[in-house]
Each structure stands twice: as C-alpha cells, then as structure tokens.
Amino acid sequence: MSRLVILDARLVDGSGELGRGDVVVEDGRIAALGEGVGAGVQADRTVLAGGRTLTPALIDLHAHLREPGQEVKEDLASGLAAAAAGGFGTVVSMANTSPVVDEPGLVADLVAKADALRVGGRGAARLRPAASLSHGLRGQALTDFAALQAAGAVMITDDGIPVADGRLMRSACEYARDLGLVVQTHSEDPSLRGDGVMNEGIVSQELGLPGNPTAAEAVMVARDCEVALLTGARVHIAHVSCKRAMQVIEHYKALGAPVTCEVTPHHLTLTDEALRSFDPVFKVAPPLRTADDVAYLRDAVRRGVVDSIGTDHAPHTRAEKELDLGSAPFGLPNIEVALPLLYTRLVLAGELGETDLLRLLQDGPAEVMGWPAPRLEVGAPADLVLIDLEDERAVEPERFRSKAKFSPWAGERLRGWPWLTLIDGEVAFEAPEAVV
Amino acid sequence: MATVQIEVPTSARERKRNLLDFADWTADEIGALFDTADVMAQVLTRTIKKVPALQGFTVGTLFFEDSTRTRLSFERAARAQSADVISFASGGSSLSKGESLKDTLRTIDQMQADLYVVRHACAGVPHQIARWTEASVVNAGDGRRSHPTQALLDAYTFRGRFPGFDGFAGKRLAIVGDVMHSRVARSNVELWRKLGGEVVLCGPPPLLPPDVAPGVARTHRLEEALEGAHAVMALRLQRERMASPLLPSATEYVARYQVTETALELAHPDALVMHPGPLNRDIEIASEVADGPRSVIEAQVAAGVPIRMAVLYTLLVGKR
Known part of the structure; x- marks a missing residue:
C-alpha cells in the first residue's frame, strides 16, 4: 500500500469551502480528510501544504496533443506532463492528428x-481521447462512433475543421444521441470565414490582413444548435469567441436545446489589437476578437451561460510561428498558464469568484461529459492539485513541459500557479519551488 | 565615375531607420524626402546618371512575391547612387522549403546588407523582418497593407504636375476600385491625409466595406467620388475578382465604376488621372483617359526611381 499525506491545506471543491485540514491518500484514493487527520500518520511522502489551496485536479475537454504524427509539435508525454503542470488531471485530446x-x-x-506514461509516476495527466466525426476530417463520411466509443473515445469532434455539411452534422448527432456521446463542434462557416487570419473589423482593415467575421461563427453556432434541437444530441460548442455567437447560444439554451459551450483562456484575455505586432503567436481559430467581445464573454461566464473553460492548447513549432501571418498555423500553447492567467486576470481583478473559476474547470466540464463531479471526499480518486495563490511569478516559456516553448503571455507576472498535482495519488507534477 | 556632389536639405539628414508605413513619419520629413527626390530626378537627367552617395553600402532586395517592375526600380535607385545590390527572390512560403521566415532572414543577414527592400504577399512581413535585423527595412509592398514608396511617388507626381500646386491642403484625391484588397489605396489614404489632403474612396460594396479606413469619406457612386476631385486614382481590378462571389461581372463593373471622360467632367478642371499599374485597359480605366491629357500615369512610373533614390539615401546616409 502506498500512502501520501498532505498537511494543513485549504480545502476547496465545487461544493464550496471545506475549511483547513489534512488529506490522507491511500492507493490512489482519498482515505481520510479533515482537521488533524494526517497528524502522526506514517506515509511514503508527506507534503506540507502550508495553507495552500487543495482542490480536485482540473479537467480540460479541449487540448491538441499532436500524437500520432505531429510529435515535432507535441506528444503524449510532453502534452500530458504539461497538463499536469497546469493543474489538469484529465485531458480530452483532439483528433486532428x-x-x-x-x-x-x-x-x-x-x-x-x-496509461503507460502514468505507470511509475512519470508525470502525466489522464487521457480521455476524442475521435473524429468524419473520416480523415474530410467532412464526407461518418466514422464508426460505436466502435470508437468501445475503444475509449469519450467525445466526437472534427475540431480544427468545421463540419460544413449540415446533413453530415445531423447524422452525427443522431448517432451520438443514441450512444450517449457528446459532439463537440468547431463552429465557423467556411465560406464566410474565407481566408481570414484574424478578426474582421477596424483592426484587420487597418492592418490589411484578411478578416474572419463574427458572422461566420454565429451562423454556424446557430446551425449546430438547431441540429441539437432537432436530434436531441448533446452538442458542446467549442471555443466561443464573440458576443454574437454567445447570444445565439443563450437564445437556444433558453429554448431548452441540449447545448453546452466552452470559452478559452485566450479569448477571455486577449483582443485583436494584439495582431498589431504582426506576431503569428496571436493567430488562433476562431480569432481573437474585440474588447467588446471579451467583455461579453466575461459577462456570460459570470451569468453562468458558459459551461466550461477548455484550453484549446494548440502547440506548434517555433519555426512555424516565425512565418508570415498567412502561412503560420492557427493555435497557441496555454495549458501550463491557463489557471494562473485566469486567476490573476479574472479572480484577482475582481471579475469572477475563485470558486466560480474552479467550477468552470472542474464541475463544469464534468457535467458537460456526464461524469461525476470531482469532490474532495473519502473514497474519491486522488486527482488533486495544490495551488499557491500567493507566489507571483513571471511566465517563463522556456520552463514549459510542452514542446511549444513560447507564449503570448511570456514575461507576464501571474499568481495562482499549481504547486503539486496528484493523479491517482501519484505525484504527476511538482513545482521546482515545492521541492525542498 | 562622376564625382558630382549632391545637395540635400538638412532636414533629410535626420536619419530614420525604416520605411514600413508612414506611422512614424511627419509631414515635414516627407516634404524633405520630396525635395531630395527633386535632386535625384535632376541627377537622372545628367549625361552620367550616377552619384557616389551610397558607395560602400549594400542594398538587399528580398522579394517573396514577384514584382519585376518594383524590384527593378529599387535596384536602379540603389545603383544610381553606387550602392551594391544583392537580390533574393522566392515565391510561396518558405515553410514549403522547411525554413521559417526568421531563419531565411538570418541566413541572408550574414551577407551584411545595410538595408533590405522587402515585398511579401502577406501584411506585416516587413515589420517582422525589421524586428529580426539591425539593417534598415523598406516596405516594397506587404499584402493588402502598405506600399509606401508607391504612395510617395503618387503624391510626388501630383505635387510636380498639378497646375499651380500650392500644397495638399484642400486637395481631394478620389480612389476608385478594389479598395479592400489594395495596399496602394491604404498607403495613399495614410499619406495623403498626413500631408493635409482629403481622400474619398469609391468602389462596389463588397470591395469597399464600411470598416475600411474609418473617418475617410466613401461612396459607392462614381459621380459622387469624382465631383470636384483634384486627382483621380483608378485601382487595378484583378481578373479573378471580376466574376466571383464579390462581383457580378466585368460588364457590371465597367458600367458603374470605369473612370471615363464623361465621368471626369465632374472633376476639378485641372484634375489629374493616376493609376498604380499595371493597367487593365477599358476595365477600371477607359483607354482614352489613360492616354489622355489629364493622365500622369507615365510620370508616376518616371517618379519611381528618384523617389526610391531619396528613400534609400534618407535611410542610409549618416548611418556610419
């Protein structure tokens, strides 16, 4: 039997503040928790939490881990280690490999x-893969959802490429509903999006860069919501980036459509003004929008319209991001900074409660998937993260576990860094600062 | 070689490092550039059309997008001042050759050029390159964004050819055509307004969206644009746009937006007609207009070398 004890932590989960106390972990599960329960307990490892915040490990329903085939950008080992370093215990990997x-x-x-990566505590989050909706992401023929589910796929998505064909989307939803699978959508109308590399608006016109209008996203969100309504399938709208798309979702949620939605850390913190640098690090899909859109997304988060925050961690090589804006690929790496970024920019700025933020990274994604809400309770899996809310530290991309060692937030000073991440009771990440 | 000294205005000697767009250029600095171009134009009328002003400097032309005319004009401008020229030309993205733009630049940078002239199909590349090199950078056209030397030679031509020219204040430039995709239009708007002139933009709705150049007058009616204009610039309409989701047909475009003698009757009596080239005759501009008395299209082309000489001189001299 392996045993690990965490002494004197501030305990928080989706049910609220649980006060200060100890947690005893045995064989990957929480064996005891509460004030003083760890005192004198013999353990393989004892962690002095010193009042830091202990909470269930975060869940990311949206990460590009690039394996198989694009290991130059990321692989399971680096991506799942990066996730653990970001405080994530469970990651849904995208299928556009x-x-x-x-x-x-x-x-x-x-x-x-x-699974092999987690043996021996080599530092990896749990993987729950998504499978593609269409063969080869070509948007023509459905994949075999039942067989993919039996093999371990938890979500169906062509993320990265919008499903242009409405009939295909409908069939996918009909199958997914029957199998109880969530269909995640990358909702952008390809013809309206055109060759846009950034948000269409005053900034794109001034910079002379091809724009991608919010209408491209809003009309596809509307179609996907209609298909959800039509079929009864669980549709999860990924990376909602703009006010118009969010308003469409609100409309359909009010109608009772079985729709949930996600926002990303970058769409909550960056605007199209960033493209004035002409740095392709800021090229993402959907694009960074205006300050108005960011304000609306934040408001939607506060009002409970948003179900989950997913990172859309999308690593690329540095060389790919040192091309011109037309040629550089879409996407940025963020899984290691998502929590401190949002804690600093939203919680410390007074825009969002701490437990509201955690809910969007724990209970929210679990509810989207129909998984049990992660809780700090006896018998629960010991997927835990200890967070240091005080230590302020600059984003240092060269320290990333991810292979993509660059960041839009490089040099920015943030608080709320993960200190220790446990997966199945094993240490999957430990901040260098935590190693005494 | 003739060792003829050239006289340049003192203000032009305050060296700026780059010409990426006009954001950090003042109207006075641009005026000094025009004065320098006057001197350069005079050099080009001499028997020996060469001065040693840039002897020992190396100018690198980096053309990631084809443009023989612009490249030749810059190379002539460099050689007429005795600079050495190295040329790099590459179509398509450098990623297709497995190399990033930054690595390509690093390699070229080993040649120790003092100034790069950069043309690329994507906006922002000259800005990226300026971050990665210590050399000066001149934007020779980036995507839809900017083509500052074209705008300079357009304004310079107007300054030299408009009868009784007394400054840009109160002078109206009408730009007609595919404004959305045009770096020439964006640069001219930026420069003309900086110099104190007025601009009105005109084109079919899909090629002139509302958020192009906020604060600049715009109309979808040619007659409104041309009324009282002191200069009329027709933009090239690329063939692939003539029948596409953007426009119904070339016929429709010609009927509504072609710059014709009849339409020009509404303009200022001395109005000049300009075109950045290459021309689609009888599409965006009637042949009789292009070849007519108001046309300064050839003068624009002729202004290219002296303007580019002035730009290279202004950016390089005083560097060492």
Whole structure:
C-alpha cells in the first residue's frame, strides 16, 4: 500500500469551502480528510501544504496533443506532463492528428500509451481521447462512433475543421444521441470565414490582413444548435469567441436545446489589437476578437451561460510561428498558464469568484461529459492539485513541459500557479519551488 | 565615375531607420524626402546618371512575391547612387522549403546588407523582418497593407504636375476600385491625409466595406467620388475578382465604376488621372483617359526611381 499525506491545506471543491485540514491518500484514493487527520500518520511522502489551496485536479475537454504524427509539435508525454503542470488531471485530446484519430485502433493505441506514461509516476495527466466525426476530417463520411466509443473515445469532434455539411452534422448527432456521446463542434462557416487570419473589423482593415467575421461563427453556432434541437444530441460548442455567437447560444439554451459551450483562456484575455505586432503567436481559430467581445464573454461566464473553460492548447513549432501571418498555423500553447492567467486576470481583478473559476474547470466540464463531479471526499480518486495563490511569478516559456516553448503571455507576472498535482495519488507534477 | 556632389536639405539628414508605413513619419520629413527626390530626378537627367552617395553600402532586395517592375526600380535607385545590390527572390512560403521566415532572414543577414527592400504577399512581413535585423527595412509592398514608396511617388507626381500646386491642403484625391484588397489605396489614404489632403474612396460594396479606413469619406457612386476631385486614382481590378462571389461581372463593373471622360467632367478642371499599374485597359480605366491629357500615369512610373533614390539615401546616409 502506498500512502501520501498532505498537511494543513485549504480545502476547496465545487461544493464550496471545506475549511483547513489534512488529506490522507491511500492507493490512489482519498482515505481520510479533515482537521488533524494526517497528524502522526506514517506515509511514503508527506507534503506540507502550508495553507495552500487543495482542490480536485482540473479537467480540460479541449487540448491538441499532436500524437500520432505531429510529435515535432507535441506528444503524449510532453502534452500530458504539461497538463499536469497546469493543474489538469484529465485531458480530452483532439483528433486532428496525422493520421486523424478516426479508427478504433488509433484510439486504443492512445489510451494504452497514455496509461503507460502514468505507470511509475512519470508525470502525466489522464487521457480521455476524442475521435473524429468524419473520416480523415474530410467532412464526407461518418466514422464508426460505436466502435470508437468501445475503444475509449469519450467525445466526437472534427475540431480544427468545421463540419460544413449540415446533413453530415445531423447524422452525427443522431448517432451520438443514441450512444450517449457528446459532439463537440468547431463552429465557423467556411465560406464566410474565407481566408481570414484574424478578426474582421477596424483592426484587420487597418492592418490589411484578411478578416474572419463574427458572422461566420454565429451562423454556424446557430446551425449546430438547431441540429441539437432537432436530434436531441448533446452538442458542446467549442471555443466561443464573440458576443454574437454567445447570444445565439443563450437564445437556444433558453429554448431548452441540449447545448453546452466552452470559452478559452485566450479569448477571455486577449483582443485583436494584439495582431498589431504582426506576431503569428496571436493567430488562433476562431480569432481573437474585440474588447467588446471579451467583455461579453466575461459577462456570460459570470451569468453562468458558459459551461466550461477548455484550453484549446494548440502547440506548434517555433519555426512555424516565425512565418508570415498567412502561412503560420492557427493555435497557441496555454495549458501550463491557463489557471494562473485566469486567476490573476479574472479572480484577482475582481471579475469572477475563485470558486466560480474552479467550477468552470472542474464541475463544469464534468457535467458537460456526464461524469461525476470531482469532490474532495473519502473514497474519491486522488486527482488533486495544490495551488499557491500567493507566489507571483513571471511566465517563463522556456520552463514549459510542452514542446511549444513560447507564449503570448511570456514575461507576464501571474499568481495562482499549481504547486503539486496528484493523479491517482501519484505525484504527476511538482513545482521546482515545492521541492525542498 | 562622376564625382558630382549632391545637395540635400538638412532636414533629410535626420536619419530614420525604416520605411514600413508612414506611422512614424511627419509631414515635414516627407516634404524633405520630396525635395531630395527633386535632386535625384535632376541627377537622372545628367549625361552620367550616377552619384557616389551610397558607395560602400549594400542594398538587399528580398522579394517573396514577384514584382519585376518594383524590384527593378529599387535596384536602379540603389545603383544610381553606387550602392551594391544583392537580390533574393522566392515565391510561396518558405515553410514549403522547411525554413521559417526568421531563419531565411538570418541566413541572408550574414551577407551584411545595410538595408533590405522587402515585398511579401502577406501584411506585416516587413515589420517582422525589421524586428529580426539591425539593417534598415523598406516596405516594397506587404499584402493588402502598405506600399509606401508607391504612395510617395503618387503624391510626388501630383505635387510636380498639378497646375499651380500650392500644397495638399484642400486637395481631394478620389480612389476608385478594389479598395479592400489594395495596399496602394491604404498607403495613399495614410499619406495623403498626413500631408493635409482629403481622400474619398469609391468602389462596389463588397470591395469597399464600411470598416475600411474609418473617418475617410466613401461612396459607392462614381459621380459622387469624382465631383470636384483634384486627382483621380483608378485601382487595378484583378481578373479573378471580376466574376466571383464579390462581383457580378466585368460588364457590371465597367458600367458603374470605369473612370471615363464623361465621368471626369465632374472633376476639378485641372484634375489629374493616376493609376498604380499595371493597367487593365477599358476595365477600371477607359483607354482614352489613360492616354489622355489629364493622365500622369507615365510620370508616376518616371517618379519611381528618384523617389526610391531619396528613400534609400534618407535611410542610409549618416548611418556610419
């Protein structure tokens, strides 16, 4: 039996503040928790939390881990280690790899590899892979959802490429509903999006860069919500970036459509003004929008319209991001800074409560997937993160576990860094500062 | 070689490092550049059309997008001042060759050029390159964004050719055509307004969206744009846009937006007609207008070398 004890932590979960106390972890589960329960307990490892915040490990329903085939950008080992360093215990990986994860064998391979990474505490979050909706992300023929689910896929999505064909989307939702699978959508109308590399607006016109209008996102969100209404399938709208798309979602939620939605750390903190630098690090899909949109997304978060925060961690090589804005790929790495970024910019700024933020990274994504809400309670899996809310530290991309060692927030001083992440009771991440 | 000294205005000697757009250039600095171009134009009328002003400097032309005319004009401008010229030309993205733009630049930078002339199909590349090198950078056209030497030679031509020219204040430039995709339009708007002139933009709705150049007059009616204009610039309409989701047909465009003699009757009596080239004759501009007495299209082309000489001189001299 392995035992780990955490002494004197501030305990918080989706049910609220649980006061200060100790947690005893045995064989990957919480064996005891409360004031003084850890005193004198013999353990393989004792962590002095010193009043830091202990909470269930975070859940990310949206990360690009690039394996198989794009290991130059990221692989399971680096991506899942980065996730653990970001405080995430569970990650849903996207299927837009090479080859695309569209066959059960590929799903099973990912699950087996990720399980192997966790043996011996090598520092990796749990992987729950998504599988693609269409073969090869070509948007023509459905994949075999039942077989993919049996192999371990928890979500169906062509994320990275919008499903242009409405009939295909409908069929996908009909199958997904029957199987109880969540369909996640990358909702942008391809023809309206065109060759846009940034938000269409005053800034794109001034910079002479092809724009991608919010209408491209809003009309596709509307279609996807209608299909959810039509079929009854659980549709999760990924990375909502603008006011108009969010208003469409609010409309359909009010109608009772089975729709949930996600926002990302970057769409909550950056605007299209960042493109004035002409730095392709800021090129993402959907694009960074205006300050008005950011304000609206934050308001939607406060009003409970947003179900989850997903990172859309999308690593690329530095060389790919040192191309011109037209050629550089979409996406930025953020899984290691998401929590401190949002804690600093939203919670410390007084825009969002701390427990509200945690809810969007724990209970929220669990509810989207129909998983049990993660709780600090006896018998629960010991997927835990200890967070230092006081220590202020600059974002240092060169320290990332991710292979993508660059960041839009490089040099920015943030608070709320993960101190220790446990997965199945094993230490998956420990801040260098935590090692005495 | 003729060792003829050239006289340049003192204000032009306050060296600026780059010409990426006009954001950090003042109207006075641009005026001094025009005065320098006058001197350069005079040099080009001499028997020996060469001065040693940039001897020992190396100018690198980095053309990631084809443009023989602009490249030749810059190379002539460099050589007429005795600079050495190195040329790099590459179509498409450098990623297709497995190399990032930054790595490409690093390699070229080993040649120790003092100034790069950069043309790229994507906006912002000259700005990126300026961050990665110590050399000066001149934007020779980046995507839809900016083509500052074209705007300079347009304004310079107007300054030299408009009868009784007494400054840009109160002078109206009408730009007609595919404004949305045009770096020439964006640069001219920026420069003309900086010099104190007025601009009115005109084109079909899909090619002149509302958020182009906020604060600049705009109309979808050619007659409104041309009324009282002192200069009329027709923009090239690229063939692939003529029948596309953007426009119904070339016929429709010609009927509503072609700059014709009849339409020009509404303009100022001395109005000049300009075109950045290359021309689609009888599409955006009637042949009789392009070849007519108001046309200064050839003068624009002729202004290219002296303006670019002045830009290179202004950015390089005083550097060592």
